[in-house]
Amino acid sequence: MAESECPVCLQSYNGEDTIPRVLGCGHSACESCLLNLPQKYTLTIRCPACNVLVKYPPQGPTSLPKNIELLRLLDPKPPPLNISRNDRPVPHFDFLPPSCSPDFYSSWKQYILPNDAVLLLQKSQDEAAVSLGSLKEVGKSQKVSLVKVVSLVSDQADSVFKYSYFGRIIRCLGDMRVQDRDELASLFIASLYETKICRVLGLWADLEDDCLYLVCQRLNQSLQNLDCLRNGDGLINNNGLSVFVTMGLEICEALLALSKQGLIAGCLGFSCFTLDDFGHLYVDSNDIIVMGRKVVTSVVQVRCAGRRIKNEQLGVFFSDLLKSNVFLAPEVLFELLSIEGIGVECGGEFRYSVEYGSDVWSLACVLIELLVGKQFTQGLIDYIHLVSAKATEGNSLDCFGMYTGWVEKVSSLMEEKLDIEFVCLQQMLYQCLNFDPVSRPLLTDVWKCIRELIFKPEFDYMIKLDNVVNMEDKGHCLVLGEMCWLPKRNSETQEKDDLSGVENSARADIDRVEAASGVHHLVEGISEKKFKFKDMQGHLDCVTGLAIGGGFLFSSSFDKTVHVWSLQDFSHVHTFKGHDHKVMAVVYVDEEAPLCISGDSGGGIYVWSICVPLGQEPLKKWNELKDWRYSGIHAMTASGKYLYTGSGDKTIKAWSFLDGTLVCTMNGHKSVVATLAVCNRVLYSGSWDGTIRLWSLSDHSLLTVLGEDNARTVSSVLSLSADQHTLVTSHENGSIKVWRDDVFMNSTQIHNGSIFAICIEEKWLFTGGWDQTVKLQELIGDDFQVDAIPIGSIPCVSVITALLYWQGKLFIGYADRTVKFLLYRTIVITKSDRNFSWCS
Incomplete structure (x- = not known):
């Protein structure tokens, strides 16, 4: 039975004072509370129960239907409180670094100087000595003194994962003792509030010698x-x-x-x-x-x-x-x-x-x-x-x-x-x-x-x-x-580590196995190269899309095929052939029967059965109508019994994948619809016109448009990912934009070139694109501010075209011809131009 009280005022429903009104998402709220809820966008409102954007009638809540069944079955005794409101399973990351809390990040980010902020002029080899440098400021250069605080953990030359500058400093601060950080903070605070103390400007890392320095104002x-x-x-x-x-x-x-x-x-x-x-x-x-x-x-x-x-x-x-x-x-x-x-x-x-x-x-x-x-x-x-x-x-x-x-x-x-x-x-x-x-x-x-x-x-x-x-x-x-x-303690720790490395080699092997199942050891494992590669042969051209379901991994490619891989041993199981054009996208759906659906650049949509044994022919196929603007399907996603396609004709189409009939066409974008995603009963569409549109899944009507206020600086949206209350979009200029509850938070330049693929899971954000690098960001913030902390990167040998996270594994699609998978660590890499890779 539905909840018997309003989720806003917590008053029990009745037919007089607190009348339950049904929203488009199916939840109810009392009429008076709906009347006072804020409306950020015209004719839309957020459901106070599920936070989904739904249509709101211009006449007000009185035009919404009453929840008659709820009033009829209402028990005079209030139901027990539902303590567990979030049954969503916590994701398991074996390869991610230790996460810093929002308070820790907000406390220290203001003290971290950019990598190019300090120019080291005179470097001292003695830890008990001051190095000299200059701080680059707007229009002038300020003399500074630098004192070594601690040595950074250096990346190995043959390591796959490379920590970012900011990520290495945050990791270093997190590894320091609480007493060390407290004393650092006291020096910053003292110089901030007292005028007779030389100002402590921040922390700066010299990546050449892997040292973290305390930077202080240097007078004449x-x-x-x-x-x-x-x-x-x-x-x-x-x-x-x-x-x-x-x-x-x-x-x-x-x-x-x-x-x-x-x-x-x-x-x-x-x-x-x-x-x-x-x-x-x-x-x-x-x-x-x-x-x-x-x-x-x-x-x-x-x-x-x-x-x-x-x-x-x-x-x-x-x-x-x-x-x-x-x-x-x-x-x-x-x-x-x-x-x-x-x-x-x-x-x-x-x-x-x-x-x-x-x-x-x-x-x-x-x-x-x-x-x-x-x-x-x-x-x-x-x-x-x-x-x-x-x-x-x-x-x-x-x-x-x-x-x-x-x-x-x-x-x-x-x-x-x-x-x-x-x-x-x-x-x-x-x-x-x-x-x-x-x-x-x-x-x-x-x-x-x-x-x-x-x-x-x-x-x-x-x-x-x-x-x-x-x-x-x-x-x-x-x-x-x-x-x-600190220098004395660090040297003693190094000596202790050197002595214990030989004596505890057997224990180290056990620790590596235990680390494989821990979220806090993921990046450490990658950076120390605790895995091995194995080559695989696959596609004959660039991989364009990835999907998982039914125990299989599906990869689409420009070679006009969809490859099927086993998630047990990642061996090649089957190849779906039949497309006449490049396959641009692939999705997995599981309603009445598990299906794989692929779309190509010619507008062809193919539905494949994945019941064993896998067949050679599609269950059904159909084509979009073509006109002079037509350039095929660019994106696909599914929800319920509908398949949604984004096309070069600037439209989003809803199809019934049961019989292939066109249900409706959503218009509004001014250029190619490049990416689609569904979250919280909302369809998100990103376009080359630089905007993101939100559509209601109940009636396919437009809820709101994001990004229209930046019409003068349009940058095409190439990919987007939505997770709970957070929306992240990637753009052709190498930047990402973050929204929280459809409110714009920030824009950050993180890549040198177009970002073709993006994936978000909880607070971890993976991006990849033209600069042949997968970058890892951690989203930290609240309802008022969200920051994307650069944690590290994985250098690659080709352009990244697809990203997908699944049960502790990150799948990456490339544009080269290599097929690899990594053993021991739970990170899976997919490469394409003729090949495909994964790691376990």
Whole structure:
């Protein structure tokens, strides 16, 4: 019995308030709801139950018939809810890549730069180094820095499937750990919301070395290139008080920008800060990552020397960091050693947590060297080497005592170099070097102290720096984060894979068999060439159409025949002969009896029985009427008891395939009808005139026309495919257009030449055409936006003329003479000009 409630308002039907009115699709809805449903196209409406376009009378819902039988049989008790509303089986794809969710795609697509957006100028072979490039923008070129994030999975030279540029990056991001992606996202967000951080522009892949790079804005000058720093002189020796105040304030503001986004640099140096054309200073996250990777590399080298480090060795290691102009807070160093499992004699007693105060320590070192020059680092290095040398002679070395002496040495140096007007700043910097991060002043306190060198406190009544950073939040340290440890982790993973490859060869064979039945391993299997080919002989000319049914695969060809192949072993079973012209299309129908119907360029329509044994003669045949516009049949499809043909005379004809009588002729297209499809009781027709027309299957009337608004840029529709709410059309200019519920979503150029074949199954879209490439797209989106993500491609040796998906197999028709099928992987390739191929 039909549903007893309206699918819109969910009210039970009755003969007074909620009167059920029957739509053309057979479903019912109450009269009041039909009156308020939106009408995108004139005299059509979408059924709220099945979403099919149906005719809507101009007089309104009152002209629709009442559902009398429903009112008569209506039970006063409401029927139970139908929980399972979608009984459509989920398709099985053995060859498709892991699918990213719409949220994942929408989150990351904005950060992926095009392949041709970046020009690599200076490439660094060291992962702990910055590469230089330029970003191509409209009318100008912007300098950028590039830091390697991770290595891409490279396509093998002999691989059939080739990932697209975008697909490789999405796959790489999907394979990364959640922590890695979260840190990447935090860098993008921080540069977006803070003006003192160099803008992170996006992710870019270098396909030559298979590397994914983080691209960041590159300003004109680095702080380490200032003359006063290169020459070893400080700003004080050059009477640069105003310059120091300006730079000191902006260095503090840059670190505050990081802190406000919950980020801690962890280590700092002059290379981390850059200047723009106006002398304003910014912090560069790429350089922080590179500096952090150098520190991590040094720590790993220490680990290789032993699992425990003495105090004097720790001093030497610390001095080596100072030589490299790397200022690393003690608690950060201890944490790095702890991560690598390196014990320190004083590590447990004096270890503190890493927090915002860690950057205050590094900031103090930067400011002191900016003031007094290289005497700061050189003096400290000499002091540490002197103390370490005494320890090697047999004297015990106290770690905390060495650090206290180091700080006193810094204090003495500042007293010697700085005048009395810098007493407050000297005390502030001294406190910044406190061993305990909690006892160090805040970044805002350092900022105020520097500012008071020029501006008196009474003029700061407009400044409010309270609660700029939530000190209760410890923040995320970049040096301890994922980006600085990625190269090390990747190398360990590679080493592990190399060792396990030989030991687990037997297990690998088992995994390959298991992967053959998994949707997430399909493209991986193709790219690794886990299959074998076998040649077959078939057609003598180009394959034009494919159809499946009754346990057979049917292929039509210009050689005037239809070949029948077994779906069990893909052997050739039979050949239907009899056409006098090129066979342009073939369909399978199964109403009262299973039939194969083929149409040719001369207008001939042949109906073949596929009951075993297969016969030589057609059950029936007939011809379209010819006139001066006639150019034969170009497309065919079937629904119910009707066969629909698209012809060169610009019409669509409906035939009864039982007796071959012409039921009706649908007019409206202005050129050849090249493609037909049926979905949700709607007939879709695409034409060389660039439009798509929707026809009602109930009365064969026109429902609506798509594509008329682009009359100035007409591109012939060569193929279309409809699946549930999505319609995709392919065009002669190499583009596809996507509609969702008959609303245009987007147009994308994906091929270099005409697209002759298209196939959609759920969200997977396969296209092929003139450029001899099958391309795989993933349709991701919602009712407001649909994007076609380029996943990869399969290079071919001939023009693709037909595509068909069936039970995990993709059949492809070609225009060459090769016949192949692939074993082990469930992808079937059909090639034509004299041949036909498939893979299993």
